[in-house]
Amino acid sequence: MTEIIDKIALASDVFLMRLKEPLIAAKRRAGQFVILRLSEKGERIPLTIVDSDPNIGTITIVFQVVGKTTSLLSSMKVGDHITDVVGPLGRPTEIEEFGSVVIIGGGIGIAVAYPIAKAMKQSGNTVISILGARSANLLILEQEVRAVADEVIVTTDDGSLGVKGFVTDSLKRLLDSRKIDLVVAIGPVPMMKAVSEMTRPYSVKTIVSLNPIMVDGTGMCGACRVMVEGRIKFACVDGPEFNGHDVDFKDLAMRLTAYRELEKTALAMYRGRH
Amino acid sequence: MGNDLRKKRPAVPRTPMLERRPEERVKDFGEVPLGYSPEEVKLEAVRCLGCKNKPCKSGCPVGIDCAGFVKRVSEGDFTGAIKLVKEKNILPAVTGRVCPQTEQCEGSCILGKKGDPLGIGFIERFVADWEREHGEVLPDKAPATSRSVGVVGSGPSGLTVAADMILLGHEVTIYEALHEAGGVLIYGIPEFRLPKDIVAAQINSLRRLGVVIKVNQVIGSTLTIDELLTIHDVVFIGVGAGAPAFMGISGENLIGVFSANEYLTRSNLMRAYRFPEWDTPMNPGKRVAVIGGGNVAMDAARTALRLGAEEVSIIYRRSREEMPARAEEIRHAGEEGIVMRLLKAPRQILADSSGHVAGIELLDMVLADADASGRRRPIPKEGTEHILEADTVIVAIGGHPNPTIARTTPGLDVDSRGYLVVDRQTMATSKARVYAGGDIAGWGANVIKAMGDGRIAAGAMQELLTR
Ligand SMILES: Cc1cc2nc3c(=O)[nH]c(=O)nc-3n(C[C@H](O)[C@H](O)[C@H](O)COP(=O)(O)OP(=O)(O)OC[C@H]3O[C@@H](n4cnc5c(N)ncnc54)[C@H](O)[C@@H]3O)c2cc1C
Ligand SMILES: Cc1cc2nc3c(=O)[nH]c(=O)nc-3n(C[C@H](O)[C@H](O)[C@H](O)COP(=O)(O)OP(=O)(O)OC[C@H]3O[C@@H](n4cnc5c(N)ncnc54)[C@H](O)[C@@H]3O)c2cc1C
Ligand code: SF4
Ligand code: SF4
Ligand code: FES
Numbered sequence: 003m004t005e006i007i008d009k010i011a012l013a014s015d016v017f018l019m020r021l022k023e024p025l026i027a028a029k030r031r032a033g034q035f036v037i038l039r040l041s042e043k044g045e046r047i048p049l050t051i052v053d054s055d056p057n058i059g060t061i062t063i064v065f066q067v068v069g070k071t072t073s074l075l076s077s078m079k080v081g082d083h084i085t086d087v088v089g090p091l092g093r094p095t096e097i098e099e100f101g102s103v104v105i106i107g108g109g110i111g112i113a114v115a116y117p118i119a120k121a122m123k124q125s126g127n128t129v130i131s132i133l134g135a136r137s138a139n140l141l142i143l144e145q146e147v148r149a150v151a152d153e154v155i156v157t158t159d160d161g162s163l164g165v166k167g168f169v170t171d172s173l174k175r176l177l178d179s180r181k182i183d184l185v186v187a188i189g190p191v192p193m194m195k196a197v198s199e200m201t202r203p204y205s206v207k208t209i210v211s212l213n214p215i216m217v218d219g220t221g222m223c224g225a226c227r228v229m230v231e232g233r234i235k236f237a238c239v240d241g242p243e244f245n246g247h248d249v250d251f252k253d254l255a256m257r258l259t260a261y262r263e264l265e266k267t268a269l270a271m272y273r274g275r276h
Numbered sequence: 277m278g279n280d281l282r283k284k285r286p287a288v289p290r291t292p293m294l295e296r297r298p299e300e301r302v303k304d305f306g307e308v309p310l311g312y313s314p315e316e317v318k319l320e321a322v323r324c325l326g327c328k329n330k331p332c333k334s335g336c337p338v339g340i341d342c343a344g345f346v347k348r349v350s351e352g353d354f355t356g357a358i359k360l361v362k363e364k365n366i367l368p369a370v371t372g373r374v375c376p377q378t379e380q381c382e383g384s385c386i387l388g389k390k391g392d393p394l395g396i397g398f399i400e401r402f403v404a405d406w407e408r409e410h411g412e413v414l415p416d417k418a419p420a421t422s423r424s425v426g427v428v429g430s431g432p433s434g435l436t437v438a439a440d441m442i443l444l445g446h447e448v449t450i451y452e453a454l455h456e457a458g459g460v461l462i463y464g465i466p467e468f469r470l471p472k473d474i475v476a477a478q479i480n481s482l483r484r485l486g487v488v489i490k491v492n493q494v495i496g497s498t499l500t501i502d503e504l505l506t507i508h509d510v511v512f513i514g515v516g517a518g519a520p521a522f523m524g525i526s527g528e529n530l531i532g533v534f535s536a537n538e539y540l541t542r543s544n545l546m547r548a549y550r551f552p553e554w555d556t557p558m559n560p561g562k563r564v565a566v567i568g569g570g571n572v573a574m575d576a577a578r579t580a581l582r583l584g585a586e587e588v589s590i591i592y593r594r595s596r597e598e599m600p601a602r603a604e605e606i607r608h609a610g611e612e613g614i615v616m617r618l619l620k621a622p623r624q625i626l627a628d629s630s631g632h633v634a635g636i637e638l639l640d641m642v643l644a645d646a647d648a649s650g651r652r653r654p655i656p657k658e659g660t661e662h663i664l665e666a667d668t669v670i671v672a673i674g675g676h677p678n679p680t681i682a683r684t685t686p687g688l689d690v691d692s693r694g695y696l697v698v699d700r701q702t703m704a705t706s707k708a709r710v711y712a713g714g715d716i717a718g719w720g721a722n723v724i725k726a727m728g729d730g731r732i733a734a735g736a737m738q739e740l741l742t743r
Contacts, residue, residue: 025498039455045546045555046455070555086455088492217541217556220453220494221678222463222518224535234522234529239680253529256631260531264557271552 003083004038007060012142015067016110017076018052024059026051026089032121033095033211033243036061037219039086040074047071048216048238050114051090052143061089064113064142070268091219092242095121095209101183103127104176105151106169106197108134108189112143114211115188120150122186128152132172134189138163170196177204184209187246191255198246208246212237214257229253290392291320298611302581305467305549308608309398314352317402320395321350327386332396335384338364338728342381342396349399358403359413364731366439367432369408369474370461371724372401374571378603380724408477417485418445423741426451426508428495428681431459432723433514433714435478436730437737438487444738448486449508451493456545459516461723463545464537464572466579469605472544496680501688501710510709510737513696514730517677517715523567527625528671532561532633536568536576536672543579561668564588565636567622568672569599574606576670577614588614589664593621593641593654619643621654623661625669635665677716685710691718702736703729711737 008020026036030051037046053062067076078084095118103122107115112133123129131151135141136159148154155172156164165172169189176182177200185208187197194210201208214226214237221239228237229250235241294310295301301308312320324346332342341360348357361368377383377397385393407413425441427434430452442448456462458475483489493499495515504511520535522528539558542548548558560583566573569592577588590609592599595618599606610616620638628634640660643652677694689697689706695718696705703713713729715721 025493029498043547043550043554045557086492088453088455088494088498090497091494217538217546218454221680222520223538223541224520224522225538227522227529229529234524236519239678257529257531259631261557261559264551264559268552268555268557 003085004087006078006080006082006084009078009080012064013140015076016064016140016142017067018062018064019075020060020062021084021087022059023061023087023089024056026087027054027059027061028056030054030061030090031094032097032117034090034092035219035242036063036087036089037091037216038075038084038088040071040078041085044074044085045071046086046217046219048091048213048219050117052113052117053120064110066110069265070272073269073272088219091238093240095186095243097121097125099126101127102130102181103184103186104130104132104173104182106132106134106173106185106187106189106193107147108169108187108193109136109140110142111189111193111211112141112147115186116143116147116150118186118188119147123150123152127184130176131155132157132169132176134158134169134193135163136160168196169193170200173197173200177201177206182206186210191251191258194246194249195251198249198251202247209243210246210249211242212244212249212254213242214254215260228257288323288391290323290395291316291398293395293398298613301468302578302612305582307471308468311405312398312402314354314406317399318350318352321346321399323387324350324394325386331384331386332381332394336364336381337725338731340364340381340400342394345403346394346396346399349403354403354406354410355413358407361400361403362413362415365724365727366436367478367723367727368400369404369478370432370470371727372397372399372404373470374465374602375724376602376722408474412481414481414485415443417443420447421445421741423447424449424508425737426504426511427514428501428504428511429453429459429514429516429714429716430457430479430489431514431516431714431726432461433726433730433733434459434512435482436727437512437514437711437713437734438482439485440731440734441737442482442485442487444734446741447488449488449490451495451499451504452489452491453494453515454545455491457489457491459514460518463541464575466540466544466575468578468582469575494680496684501681501685501707505709509741510711512730512733512737513681513705513710513712513716514714514726515678515681515716517675517695517718517721519678520671520675521673522671523622523673525622525624527627527633530625530627530633530669531631532559532667533625533669533671536566536572536670537675539576539670540572540579543583549583558583559668560584561666562586563666564668564670565591565664565666566670566672567591568674569594569601570672570674571601571605572674573670573672574601574609576672578609578612580668580670581612581614585668589617589666590614591617591620591622591636591638591664593619594643594652595619598652617664619654621656622669626663633667633669635663636669637661637663677718693718701732703733704736709740
């Protein structure tokens with residue numbers, strides 16, 4: 003049982019929670035995630051560890067409400083307990099001194115991008131961050147990212163904040179104007195695909211963090227398999243980060259639709275009761 | 277009456293165990309064989325010849341004195357019988373149900389030369405169930421020693437080490453990655469073959485003896501083996517070899533293709549068959565093709581049937597004789613209407629326009645003469661490609677070790693395929709104070725062998741702790 007220590011609404015349908023998990027807080031590194039299950043009959047869902055405080059033994063998660071489990075989690079309060087939390091899972095981000103690193107977060111992907119930006123900065127990189135959202139009120143963690151990045155570019159699809167347009171437009175300007183050593187892109191699959199396609203002709207190494215459907219998260223079921231360099235990889239133990247130039251995004255996008263109808267059923271039934 | 281039976285011995289067939297009718301049992305997850313009554317078990321037990329050289333005992337990987345416990349059963353001494361079995365095997369209710377008896381104890385039974393071998397598994401199951409229903413015979417625990425044992429993984433090998441070490445008076449903590457203890461017995465083998473209550477009862481009795489079970493702990497990550505060695509005097513690794521293999525053919529990532537582990541985990545561990553009451557979703561499929569010929573393939577196929585599939589096939593590239601599954605499972609699957617498509621291998625999986633499985637292309641095989649390993653190798657017959665319509669494909673072709681522990685444990689040697697290297701006499705790994713057994717130690721993947729490893733390791737650990 004894991005206690006919820008803190009809960010903050012970051013945007014509409016996006017919440018931040020701090021959970022009491024001393025062992026995980028002591029161990030986690032940027033790029034890793036936890037799997038949690040809210041009740042005995044609950045599904046296991048993966049969420050990135052956005053931050054941790056080893057001194058008080060807490061980890062931070064940020065989640066968007068998209069289906070039944072995240073809806074239920076959003077209804078839980080400070081002091082409530084989560085049945086199971088396991089982690090840290092996945093391989094940590096490879097953090098080195100690369101030079102100039104562009105870190106792109108789109109939508110909820112900013113939650114996954116933030117810890118990487120923080121770790122990259124701590125290892126002496128120059129960090130330029132591009133944060134994309136559909137609209138100003140959906141942008142999350144802007145202040146946190148500003149606190150660790152050397153430069154922050156905000157883009158919104160509707161122009162309600164920052165630059166109007168997609169993150170790739172801003173990325174193109176950066177690639178054309180200066181030397182970039184590494185790009186990290188996390189967000190919706192089409193965005194990660196577009197970024198990877200854009201950096202390919204520039205030969206700039208590009209890391210993406212994949213979010214396939216997971217069950218156990220320990221390498222036992224193969225639900226999270228993704229195609230990288232034409233070979234099957236398990237995102238939970240071999241990833242979740244991979245070289246974007248090697249990833250088969252079409253395969254990933256297709257596999258993410260596997261349970262769409264059943265997920266709708268579960269959410270409709272949940273909403274019907276609440 | 278016993279004497280009459282004995283004269284006609286070889287002609288007396290095995291006492292059948294009542295089973296639920298196929299039409300009825302495929303509608304739910306209830307167990308298939310219903311168990312013996314006390315009268316039936318005695319009737320079966322008296323068939324034993326009490327052979328002097330005990331071939332049955334040599335056939336059992338842990339050397340259970342079959343003739344001995346069967347004799348007690350025939351005398352009505354069920355308590356004596358279960359005590360004798362449990363000297364070697366802490367999970368008889370499990371092994372009685374899932375051991376490949378026809379290759380082990382029963383495969384060596386003299387009665388099998390002329391007729392049916394003795395139903396050792398059935399009798400073992402009876403005494404274990406009898407004990408569970410009549411109050412467990414809890415063994416005596418040695419005085420506390422203040423020595424501490426860490427066990428990684430809660431499958432049969434880990435449970436055996438935990439049981440042996442707690443009885444020797446040590447403190448024992450089991451670390452399990454999933455949210456429920458039991459290993460394959462919980463997430464793999466389905467309820468209709470091994471009721472979850474039985475595994476839960478065993479785990480509860482370990483808890484009552486004082487074993488601490490910590491779930492949600494991925495060793496190699498949450499804590500490393502080196503950290504466990506600072507908490508415990510010795511550590512046993514029994515993490516299984518659960519990473520599923522895929523075939524590497526085109527179409528394997530289509531929606532509707534599962535590893536058997538995913539299919540069975542969704543159904544067993546996550547109770548997807550009770551969606552949406554339980555949250556985990558599953559599209560079990562209507563026309564299901566299962567690839568493989570082992571227990572895992574049979575379990576996946578029979579699970580699919582119970583989840584509502586209309587047509588389930590098993591695709592196996594050798595013939596029925598080579599199928600590694602237990603004989604009883606192959607028979608049950610056949611009775612339930614599962615179609616065995618033998619001597620066929622998949623070439624590719626075909627998609628519909630939305631990325632769902634639409635069918636599977638198969639190729640006929642012929643068997644070549646036995647090779648050095650004694651197995652007949654299947655070779656494809658060119659030009660025999662044909663398509664089987666399907667909406668779901670389940671890949672059940674085995675697994676390999678998960679790299680998490682090896683990656684994070686300096687000094688722990690693995691072989692070229694990732695299995696931990698152990699000394700078979702002691703189950704010691706290359707790392708001091710660390711032992712391993714079961715599937716991760718790479719020797720014949722089955723429940724009783726995993727428990728046998730656990731027993732050997734516990735003996736060697738005890739020697740180390742009392743040296
Ligand atoms: C490594 C990893 C890290 C992630 N980190 C975050 C995070 O920090 N914050 C966040 O909000 N989300 C994160 N996700 C996605 C998150 O796991 C899903 O949003 C969540 O599982 C949805 O559960 P649900 O029951 O609410 O919705 P569902 O009804 O199950 O699904 C709604 C939608 O979410 C997608 N989805 C469903 N199950 C999963 C799953 N197990 N994994 C991924 N996507 C799924 C489906 O495509 C579906 O369209 C991460 C996913 C992965 C794999
Ligand atoms: C579907 C299926 C059917 C089978 N049918 C039969 C049968 O009929 N008869 C038979 O004899 N055998 C059968 N087997 C094989 C048998 O189940 C295995 O050989 C046996 O369970 C192996 O035991 P084990 O102790 O090695 O561990 P396992 O049972 O594999 O359990 C290992 C445990 O360790 C946990 N773990 C893994 N990694 C970590 C980690 N890093 N940290 C913490 N915990 C970890 C796992 O979650 C798991 O719970 C079957 C297997 C399957 C999959
Ligand atoms: S443990 Fe298995 S092999 Fe040994 S006697 Fe029992 S059923 Fe037979
Ligand atoms: S070999 Fe068969 S008949 Fe002989 S003692 Fe063993 S179980 Fe009895
Ligand atoms: S989630 Fe099961 S193997 Fe990755």
